[in-house]
Amino acid sequence: MALELKMPALSPTMEEGTLARWLVKEGDAVKSGDILAEIETDKATMEFEAVDEGTIGKILIAEGSEGVKVGTVIATLTGDEGVSVPAPASGPAKPASAPAPRKAPATEVKPEAKPAPASKPAPGSNMKTVTVREALRDAMAEEMRRDSRVFVMGEEVAEYQGAYKVTQGLLEEFGPKRVIDTPITEYGFAGIGTGAAMGGLRPIVEFMTFNFAMQAIDHIINSAAKTNYMSGGQMRCPVVFRGPNGAATRVGAQHSQNYAPWYASVPGLVVIAPYDASDAKGLLKSAIRSEDPVVFLENELVYGRSFELPEMDDHIIPIGKARIMREGSDVTIVTYSIGVGMALEAAKVLAEEGIEAEVIDLRTLRPLDRAAVLTSLAKTNRMVVAEEGWPTCSIASEIVALCMEQGFDDLDAPVLRVCNEDVPLPYAANLEKIALIDAARIAETVRKVCPRKA
Amino acid sequence: MDALQIAHSAQPRYAASDEELLKFYEQMLLIRRFEERAGQLYGLGLIGGFCHLYIGQEAVAVGLQSALDGARDSVITGYRDHGHMLAYGIDPKVIMAELTGRAAGISQGKGGSMHMFSIEHKFYGGHGIVGAQVSLGAGLAFAHRYREDGGLCMAYFGDGAANQGQVYESFNMAALWKLPIIFVIENNGYAMGTAVKRSSAETHFYRRGAAFRIPGMPVNGMDVLEVRAAANVAVEYVRAGNGPVLLELNTYRYRGHSMSDPAKYRSREEVQEMRDKHDPIDHARDELMKRGMSEDALKDIDKRIRATVSAAADFAENSPEPAPPELYTDVLVESY
Ligand SMILES: Cc1ncc(C[n+]2csc(CCOP(=O)(O)OP(=O)(O)O)c2C)c(N)n1
Numbered sequence: 001m002a003l004e005l006k007m008p009a010l011s012p013t014m015e016e017g018t019l020a021r022w023l024v025k026e027g028d029a030v031k032s033g034d035i036l037a038e039i040e041t042d043k044a045t046m047e048f049e050a051v052d053e054g055t056i057g058k059i060l061i062a063e064g065s066e067g068v069k070v071g072t073v074i075a076t077l078t079g080d081e082g083v084s085v086p087a088p089a090s091g092p093a094k095p096a097s098a099p100a101p102r103k104a105p106a107t108e109v110k111p112e113a114k115p116a117p118a119s120k121p122a123p124g125s126n127m128k129t130v131t132v133r134e135a136l137r138d139a140m141a142e143e144m145r146r147d148s149r150v151f152v153m154g155e156e157v158a159e160y161q162g163a164y165k166v167t168q169g170l171l172e173e174f175g176p177k178r179v180i181d182t183p184i185t186e187y188g189f190a191g192i193g194t195g196a197a198m199g200g201l202r203p204i205v206e207f208m209t210f211n212f213a214m215q216a217i218d219h220i221i222n223s224a225a226k227t228n229y230m231s232g233g234q235m236r237c238p239v240v241f242r243g244p245n246g247a248a249t250r251v252g253a254q255h256s257q258n259y260a261p262w263y264a265s266v267p268g269l270v271v272i273a274p275y276d277a278s279d280a281k282g283l284l285k286s287a288i289r290s291e292d293p294v295v296f297l298e299n300e301l302v303y304g305r306s307f308e309l310p311e312m313d314d315h316i317i318p319i320g321k322a323r324i325m326r327e328g329s330d331v332t333i334v335t336y337s338i339g340v341g342m343a344l345e346a347a348k349v350l351a352e353e354g355i356e357a358e359v360i361d362l363r364t365l366r367p368l369d370r371a372a373v374l375t376s377l378a379k380t381n382r383m384v385v386a387e388e389g390w391p392t393c394s395i396a397s398e399i400v401a402l403c404m405e406q407g408f409d410d411l412d413a414p415v416l417r418v419c420n421e422d423v424p425l426p427y428a429a430n431l432e433k434i435a436l437i438d439a440a441r442i443a444e445t446v447r448k449v450c451p452r453k454a
Numbered sequence: 455m456d457a458l459q460i461a462h463s464a465q466p467r468y469a470a471s472d473e474e475l476l477k478f479y480e481q482m483l484l485i486r487r488f489e490e491r492a493g494q495l496y497g498l499g500l501i502g503g504f505c506h507l508y509i510g511q512e513a514v515a516v517g518l519q520s521a522l523d524g525a526r527d528s529v530i531t532g533y534r535d536h537g538h539m540l541a542y543g544i545d546p547k548v549i550m551a552e553l554t555g556r557a558a559g560i561s562q563g564k565g566g567s568m569h570m571f572s573i574e575h576k577f578y579g580g581h582g583i584v585g586a587q588v589s590l591g592a593g594l595a596f597a598h599r600y601r602e603d604g605g606l607c608m609a610y611f612g613d614g615a616a617n618q619g620q621v622y623e624s625f626n627m628a629a630l631w632k633l634p635i636i637f638v639i640e641n642n643g644y645a646m647g648t649a650v651k652r653s654s655a656e657t658h659f660y661r662r663g664a665a666f667r668i669p670g671m672p673v674n675g676m677d678v679l680e681v682r683a684a685a686n687v688a689v690e691y692v693r694a695g696n697g698p699v700l701l702e703l704n705t706y707r708y709r710g711h712s713m714s715d716p717a718k719y720r721s722r723e724e725v726q727e728m729r730d731k732h733d734p735i736d737h738a739r740d741e742l743m744k745r746g747m748s749e750d751a752l753k754d755i756d757k758r759i760r761a762t763v764s765a766a767a768d769f770a771e772n773s774p775e776p777a778p779p780e781l782y783t784d785v786l787v788e789s790y
């Protein structure tokens with residue numbers, strides 16, 4: 001009796017992957033626990049383990065095949081009493097000969113509906129499609145080529161190629177002097193990075209996620225942000241702290257927090273939270289060149305999304321400038337990071353109902369582009385702020401305050417916030433979904449401030 | 455005993471020339487007189503906030519810093535920082551003016567006693583968070599090694615700071631990456647009101663690097679020549695690319711932790727005993743006299759230093775406060 005071996009999902013959100021390597025061939029006898037194949041996604045490599053005993057019948061998907069959908073039959077197994085299909089092994093895959101990722105992080109990126117590129121390319125410039133992950137890596141690589149003072153340090157950034165593969169290939173190009181694996185000591189290495197910046201270097205300090213940077217927040221704020229001021233402008237600290245921020249998927253409360261409001265509240269820091277690949281690249285390059293300490297907040301769920309990016313020698317986006325992602329005349333949705341994709345989706349739905357929403361991506365959260373917010377408010381007279389984060393003391397509350405203080409005369413309706421629920425993020429899939437903002441909630445909130453069109 | 459301790463015990467005291475000893479004496483005396491004056495200005499309300507005096511610990515900064523190469527080595531410390539700056543030859547006027555919060559202060563009046571810096575002298579602060587300077591110092595050492603400039607970093611911290619977690623995170627990375635850094639624990643017996651034995655399971659701080667294979671040396675921090683001899687051993691070891699060294703400087707602060715101190719956690723006799731029998735300045739002075747220096751010459755030096763300190767105090771009292779628009783400068787370097 002033949003059993004079908006199906007393409008496994010390495011995480012609840014994985015839809016497809018690459019069948020990197022077969023470790024068995026047709027006719028091989030296998031027993032439970034044997035490694036059959038290596039499966040790769042854009043982020044992780046996992047071993048695919050046999051659950052049953054038997055003999056490999058036909059191999060249906062050749063190794064190296066990309067885009068294999070979860071559930072596709074990849075081989076057959078003949079056995080005595082077949083039971084179930086193999087499951088992905090929980091252990092780390094063996095490293096390949098080239099430095100390759102060894103272990104999958106807990107979650108997987110799901111490329112969502114691909115939003116259209118926001119900014120139109122300059123006439124004549126070629127566009128290429130890249131993921132946010134690649135854009136970030138390219139930004140670091142380009143700046144490292146340009147300036148020998150730039151180096152990157154953090155947990156698993158070198159040999160492992162980045163816990164989320166953002167630093168992939170950097171070790172190979174720049175070597176261990178400039179791509180430095182640290183021990184798991186956030187407070188210590190954030191201090192070392194900060195001190196190195198004070199000593200004249202240009203460190204990029206990667207946090208595996210910003211949840212772990214709470215152990216390092218003392219150096220980010222007390223050492224990096226305040227020293228230039230306290231020294232009367234003598235002692236600069238051009239360091240970039242970067243890494244994924246905000247909710248991922250099903251990783252629970254301790255791994256799912258948006259720290260943007262925390263850092264954006266601190267004078268002396270620049271805080272950036274890009275959405276698409278073009279901004280990820282252009283703003284990270286600006287951050288690395290900045291003389292100021294920068295907190296650069298990425299989003300794990302966006303890493304795998306692809307966007308068009310103009311092919312340019314030096315793609316730089318200025319810090320401190322918001323952008324209009326979609327023009328509209330009825331209402332403004334102010335947002336940033338992953339919220340931009342949701343806001344654009346909401347705007348599309350609303351357009352079908354006759355509500356034209358303008359979507360503003362803040363991009364930089366400190367210094368905040370107040371003028372962009374107020375200008376749009378003056379145009380639409382209605383505003384909703386969408387933020388993947390808690391509502392209390394948030395960027396959203398800051399925007400609301402700004403509108404009250406400086407845009408009051410332009411307001412035709414109260415400014416509303418649409419944020420995550422005010423609870424630690426739960427694990428259960430249904431509860432998690434309820435806790436996080438989405439396009440539907442943004443659209444619903446917009447309807448509240450817009451008069452019904454006939 | 456490891457190799458560094460053996461090397462130190464082979465020559466426990468530095469064979470200073472008369473001029474060198476005189477220079478050490480003058481520097482220590484400058485710190486003492488400066489701090490006494492700062493204490494007075496505090497009493498007059500001219501200095502505010504926290505002000506931590508270095509009186510009693512002068513031999514540490516003077517002895518150690520004399521072994522450094524000012525052109526390439528960097529120094530970092532905590533909030534008890536006036537002495538280190540003076541030992542580096544930074545103008546007492548701009549230090550005192552910072553204490554009084556004036557525009558002419560080294561941080562333009564925006565840092566205060568605990569937050570002073572001089573990039574020109576490779577003095578990187580002046581940090582108010584207990585233990586932060588240890589990781590930051592490891593970062594400075596990282597930069598020396600990265601640039602291959604031959605420099606090393608000297609990072610000072612207290613016996614209290616030595617219990618901070620980030621200290622050990624930094625020890626680990628400094629040893630792992632063989633960073634050129636000398637960790638200096640100034641063990642003055644107390645962290646505010648907490649005696650070492652009440653806070654520390656291992657009170658021999660020079661052993662605190664053992665788990666990271668960092669060689670340690672206990673040093674009598676009340677004798678400037680012993681301090682200098684130990685510094686030479688440490689500098690040579692670190693400069694040769696062997697990685698960090700940990701020095702424990704046993705010393706004592708005569709004054710309170712900061713200007714407000716209940717003085718209840720130790721006895722008057724204990725303080726008096728240190729002052730009478732172990733004072734580093736008296737010690738150097740006796741030695742100078744033994745070498746034939748006259749009492750008059752020493753009096754002249756004291757007079758000259760008092761004049762320098764008075765000039766600094768006058769400057770600090772009379773120079774203007776920062777202009778109100780300065781409130782908004784230097785928050786960020788660039789404009790966006
Ligand atoms: C992280 C932190 N905790 C507490 C304090 C308050 N504080 C300032 S100095 C000090 C005692 C430190 O003692 P020690 O390290 O021995 O240095 P000393 O004052 O003796 O030079 C404390 C608790 C602080 N500044 N930073």
Ligand SMILES: [Mg+2]
Pocket residue numbers: 612613614640641642643644645646
């Ligand atoms: Mg102490």
